[in-house]
Amino acid sequence: MQTLYDKLWKNHVVHDGPGDTALLYIDRHLVHEVTSPQAFESLRIAGRKPWRLDSILAVADHNVPTTERANGISDPISRLQVETLDRNCEELGITEFKMNDLRQGIVHVIGPEQGATLPGMTVVCGDSHTSTHGAFACLAFGIGTSEVEHVLATQCLSIKKALEMQILVDGTLGHGVTAKDVALAIIGKIGTAGGTGYAIEFSGSTICALSMEGRMTLCNMAIEAGARAGMIAVDDITIDYISGRPLAPKGDSWEKAVTYWRTLKSDEGVEFNQIVKLDAAEIKPQVTWGTSPEMVTTVDGRVPDPLKITDSVKRNDMQRALKYMGLAPNMLISEIYLDKIFIGSCTNARIEDLRAAAEVVKDRHIAKNIKLAMVVPGSGLVKLQAEEEGLDKVFLNAGFEWREPGCSMCLAMNDDYLSPGERCASTSNRNFEGRQGPAGRTHLVSPAMAAAAAVAGHFVDVRNIY
Amino acid sequence: MEKFLNCKGLVVPLDRANVDTDAIIPKQFLKSINRSGFGRYLFDEWRYLDYGEPGMEVAQRKPNPDFVLNQVRYQGARILLTRANFGCGSSREHAPWALQDYGFQVIIAPSFADIFFNNTFKIGLLPIVLSENIVDQMFREVNLNVGYYLVVNLEDQTVVTPSGETHIFEVDSFRKKNLLNGLDEIELTLQYAEKIKAFEDKKRIEQPWLFT
Ligand code: SF4
Numbered sequence: 001m002q003t004l005y006d007k008l009w010k011n012h013v014v015h016d017g018p019g020d021t022a023l024l025y026i027d028r029h030l031v032h033e034v035t036s037p038q039a040f041e042s043l044r045i046a047g048r049k050p051w052r053l054d055s056i057l058a059v060a061d062h063n064v065p066t067t068e069r070a071n072g073i074s075d076p077i078s079r080l081q082v083e084t085l086d087r088n089c090e091e092l093g094i095t096e097f098k099m100n101d102l103r104q105g106i107v108h109v110i111g112p113e114q115g116a117t118l119p120g121m122t123v124v125c126g127d128s129h130t131s132t133h134g135a136f137a138c139l140a141f142g143i144g145t146s147e148v149e150h151v152l153a154t155q156c157l158s159i160k161k162a163l164e165m166q167i168l169v170d171g172t173l174g175h176g177v178t179a180k181d182v183a184l185a186i187i188g189k190i191g192t193a194g195g196t197g198y199a200i201e202f203s204g205s206t207i208c209a210l211s212m213e214g215r216m217t218l219c220n221m222a223i224e225a226g227a228r229a230g231m232i233a234v235d236d237i238t239i240d241y242i243s244g245r246p247l248a249p250k251g252d253s254w255e256k257a258v259t260y261w262r263t264l265k266s267d268e269g270v271e272f273n274q275i276v277k278l279d280a281a282e283i284k285p286q287v288t289w290g291t292s293p294e295m296v297t298t299v300d301g302r303v304p305d306p307l308k309i310t311d312s313v314k315r316n317d318m319q320r321a322l323k324y325m326g327l328a329p330n331m332l333i334s335e336i337y338l339d340k341i342f343i344g345s346c347t348n349a350r351i352e353d354l355r356a357a358a359e360v361v362k363d364r365h366i367a368k369n370i371k372l373a374m375v376v377p378g379s380g381l382v383k384l385q386a387e388e389e390g391l392d393k394v395f396l397n398a399g400f401e402w403r404e405p406g407c408s409m410c411l412a413m414n415d416d417y418l419s420p421g422e423r424c425a426s427t428s429n430r431n432f433e434g435r436q437g438p439a440g441r442t443h444l445v446s447p448a449m450a451a452a453a454a455v456a457g458h459f460v461d462v463r464n465i466y
Numbered sequence: 467m468e469k470f471l472n473c474k475g476l477v478v479p480l481d482r483a484n485v486d487t488d489a490i491i492p493k494q495f496l497k498s499i500n501r502s503g504f505g506r507y508l509f510d511e512w513r514y515l516d517y518g519e520p521g522m523e524v525a526q527r528k529p530n531p532d533f534v535l536n537q538v539r540y541q542g543a544r545i546l547l548t549r550a551n552f553g554c555g556s557s558r559e560h561a562p563w564a565l566q567d568y569g570f571q572v573i574i575a576p577s578f579a580d581i582f583f584n585n586t587f588k589i590g591l592l593p594i595v596l597s598e599n600i601v602d603q604m605f606r607e608v609n610l611n612v613g614y615y616l617v618v619n620l621e622d623q624t625v626v627t628p629s630g631e632t633h634i635f636e637v638d639s640f641r642k643k644n645l646l647n648g649l650d651e652i653e654l655t656l657q658y659a660e661k662i663k664a665f666e667d668k669k670r671i672e673q674p675w676l677f678t
Contacts, residue, residue, distance in 0.1 A: 014665045015658050019640035023658060025665055027676050035558065037499035046652070052666075054677060063497065077497040077520055084499050118675065128557040128581055144559035144585035145501075146651075154655040156662055159584075160638065192484055193551040196580055226554065228580045249675035257675045292484050313483055313549060320482070411556075413493050430555060432488045434511045 001270040003164050004233055005199045007263070008139035012122050014156055021158045026151050027121040028133075031058040031094070032107045033085040034413070035126030039149035040088040050092055051155040057116050058089050058096040061106045062413045066376050066403035069100060078414065105379020105405040108132040108346035112216065113381055115245025119234045119261040124151055129346050129429065131222040134231035135215035136238055137264040139199075141228040162228065165198040166272040169206040171280035176463040178356065179214030180348060180427070180446035182206065182278070183221035184286035188296040190276055195227030198274065201266060202232050206280040212241040213352035220347045224293040224429055233265030287333050287459055288431045288444040290321035295431070297333060299449065299461045305329035324433055325441050326421065333459050336443065340424040341366070341373035341400075341454040342436070343447050345410035348427035349378030351385050353447040357427075358391045360451035360462060361398040367457025374401040374416070376408040400454070412437045425453040468590040469648035473571045473618045475544025478534055479608045485548060486555035487582060491564040495520055504560055505567030509535060539612045545572045547604055552593075553582025562586045572618050574625070576601050587641045590648065592618070594625060594635045620646060 002010070015023040036058070043050070050056065063078035073079040082099065089096035097104045103114065108129050111117040123133040123140035126148040133140035147157055167186060187194075200222050207215065215232050222230025232238075239258055242248045249257045284298040295318070297304070306322065306329060309315040322329065327336070343349070343357050354377065366373045375395050377383035383405055386392060392402045409416040410428040418424055418440025427450050428435075431442040445453065452462040495507045497520060510518040513535055515528040529536045535543075546565065552575040553561060562585045565573065571591065576598045578586075586593045596604075607627065608614040617626040620642060625633045644651060655662075670677050 014662050017640075019638050021638070021640055023655060023662075025662065025669070034496050038501040038559075041499070041501075048652070051662075075497075081497050081499055120673070121676065126557060126559075128555065142557035142581055144557055144562075144581065144588060146559060146585065146588035150652055150655065153652045154659075154662065155666070156655055156658075158640070158651065158655060162580075192554055193577060193579070196551065196577060223555075223581075226551070226579060247678060249678075253675050257673070260673065292486075313481075316481070317483055411488075411493050413497065430486075430488070432486045432555060434492055435488050438492075438511060438517050 001267040003266040003270050003272065004137060004201055004231055004264060005139065005164050008120065008122070009161060011120065012139070021160050023156045023158050024122060026124050026155055026157060027055060028116060028123040029056045029151050030107050030111055030123065030125035030130070031056055031148070032062060032125070032127060033060040033081045034062045035145050036088070036148055037081065037084045039145050039152060042149050043152055048153045050094070050152045053093055055155065056094045057111065058085060058094050059104055059107050059110055060085050060099055062407045062411065064099050064406040065414055066406050066408045066416055069404055102380040102384065105382065106346045106349065106407055108220065109350060109378030109382065112136065112212070113245070113379055115242055115247035118242065118248065119238060119264050124157065128223045129220050131228065131230045132216050132220040132346055134219040134222065134229055135212060137231055137234045137261070139229060139231065142223065162199040163197050163273040165195060165200045165227070165274045165276065167200055167202050167276045167278070168204040169202065169278045169280055170204040171206055173206060173280045173283065174463065176448055177283055177285060178446040178448060179210055179217040181283055181286045183218050184288065184293065184296045184444065185278060185283045187221065187225045187293045188286070189278065190225055192224060192292050192294045193226045195222060195225040198227045199229040199231065200225065200227040202230060207232055208235060211352055212237060213350040216350065217347055221429055234261045285446065285449050285462055287449065289325065289327060289333065290318065291324055291431055291433050292321070293429070293431060293444060295321055299333055299459055301333055303327045303329055303331045303333065335458065337369060337423070337458040338425050338453050339369070339371050339422040340418060341370060341450050342409045342424055342426040342428065343374070343450050344376030344378070344408050345428035346378065347429045348447050349376060349382065351382050353427065354382070354386045354391050357447040357451035358394040360448050360465065361400065361455060362394050364398055364455045366399040366454045369457045370454055372401065373399060373454045374403055374409070376403045377405045379405050409436050411435060425450045425459070467588065467644070467648050467650065470590050470592055470620055470645040472620060473544055474615060475571060475618070476540065476542055476613065476615050477545045477547050477604070477608050478540040478543035479605050480534055480546060480548040481605060483549035484551045484554055487553055487558050487561040488555055490553070490561040491558065492518070494518065496558060496560055501563060502567060504564035505569065508564040508568045509533070542569070544569060545574060545616055545618070546570050547601065547608060548573065548575045550576045552578050554579035557581045559585045562589050562591050566591045574601065574604070587645065588651070590645060592620065592645065594618070596625065596633055596635060600633055
């Protein structure tokens with residue numbers, strides 16, 4: 001009997017060894033501008049060429065402006081990085097969606113959107129949130145720049161097999177509770193290192209009921225639980241999502257592919273190294289209060305009190321986090337007032353996320369204390385679809401800004417960032433110190449919760465407002 | 467990759483758990499298209515009181531006197547001692563580049579995040595996992611003793627304290643060999659080029675949709 005991970009692994013072993021590693025074949029290599037320039041440079045210096053060009057899809061997403069793009073990128077260093085990607089792709093003949101291409105967007109949004117991510121693939125990218133693609137029953141994980149070069153040169157990676165963890169979520173999610181809340185609840189439970197050394201498979205009735213967007217949100221956050229890869233078995237929802245995508249197989253090839261894809265699930269009764277169970281009915285909307293995604297509680301909860309913690313390392317971390325976040329122990333989460341709202345990132349900038357947020361802000365307006373509320377769609381195509389559905393108008397009428405696609409304030413490499421001390425409700429994935437801007441304060445939430453916070457000016461339980 | 471030479475190094479203690487790669491090297495420095503020069507921005511937001519931008523000269527910065535790396539007794543440290551889950555978050559190899567460029571050869575912690583752990587080996591920086599107890603003890607010793615150093619021997623897989631206590635650490639045999647010999651992993655993989663081609667040809671027939 002085999003797990004999904006075993007199957008994916010076995011199907012890609014080119015060579016077993018040396019040591020406890022295996023040489024795995026890589027089907028899809030996604031590339032962005034930040035982690036690739038040094039890899040292309042080293043490849044060139046060594047006189048090597050990419051092994052298989054049609055496995056690569058490149059896009060600039062981290063540095064791109066989300067405002068008017070006609071004049072290009074104003075910061076010369078950012079511009080050079082994007083131009084370097086353009087040049088590398090042109091010279092080598094790599095497919096790239098350039099900044100002004102309608103298909104441009106966050107690398108983890110466009111892969112699935114194009115059908116570049118297909119079930120059964122090994123997918124890598126010089127980016128930790130590559131785990132997102134595991135939603136399609138892929139073995140997908142982030143790699144460093146040396147490995148980017150290695151994959152370019154050899155189409156393979158030598159890696160060590162991970163342990164296997166099953167996260168079983170059963171039951172029906174309450175109204176207003178989303179995949180993001182499930183992800184944060186899991187991280188709250190197992191911690192940011194809980195998945196270290198593991199590949200996680202998410203399963204159970206709650207997972208089966210999630211849309212592909214929700215599944216991507218969940219797998220996206222696997223890395224925040226420490227697991228390099230997260231994955232979910234193939235079912236009808238997976239296959240429906242892929243059908244008709246530009247790079248999806250067609251005709252006979254489609255039939256053959258679907259037959260194979262349907263085998264991509266763990267065998268009944270197979271054992272995992274570890275099993276974690278959650279009851280969906282118990283999951284409430286989540287809000288992070290600290291500087292690590294595991295520092296999370298429920299919207300009706302309170303900021304924790306470090307004095308109640310006995311472990312001194314933990315207590316110090318908590319005290320440091322509360323100081324950084326400017327929060328007092330025991331205060332209600334609903335008493336936390338915000339300055340900015342960010343709806344975006346590879347975690348939550350797909351069409352379903354924008355719909356959920358729009359539903360909350362429809363016919364409402366952002367609160368007076370909110371200095372900026374912005375929606376940054378995950379890709380040009382997501383943006384277009386949202387506009388066709390009139391969501392842009394909903395957001396604009398509510399006082400939000402409607403931006404061009406990219407990573408934006410998820411990591412603030414472009415002009416979108418928090419100023420020191422500013423507090424943000426963000427649908428992204430990391431609340432690390434300085435992540436959204438130096439001394440900026442991030443609270444991770446779902447799109448609906450971010451939207452509700454925008455309207456109220458502070459955190460509120462989205463379940464009570466729509 | 468550079469060979470890993472055995473190391474006798476001054477130890478600096480960074481007493482935090484879950485140190486993420488955003489903290490090790492903040493994003494504004496990731497705009498560089500070069501592989502070197504990240505050391506002076508290592509832990510930038512903790513190390514300096516002013517906001518760092520690419521290209522800033524160290525002499526013009528305002529160091530944070532409270533940050534451990536800035537203390538006189540730790541200048542020239544080659545070994546970073548830290549807490550669990552070091553290197554979590556972003557996959558940026560800029561983090562190990564910055565640590566190495568600063569002068570670190572070894573990082574000791576009770577655990578590391580997976581991607582970071584993997585990335586360090588690729589550039590010849592050695593991450594060593596020791597138990598919480600031993601790490602705790604080392605934190606106590608380094609705080610008490612100015613000039614506290616450790617001797618790391620990769621061949622024997624040992625860390626020896628100034629009092630002569632020897633701790634054994636685990637390391638994957640393949641990685642150890644690569645580190646000791648400074649081997650080029652791409653070259654090693656290309657020895658299997660025929661096997662990779664054969665695998666690919668078979669796949670092209672069985673799963674043609676993967677090749678469009
Ligand atoms: S949206 Fe954020 S997490 Fe996702 S790829 Fe971009 S920077 Fe990374």
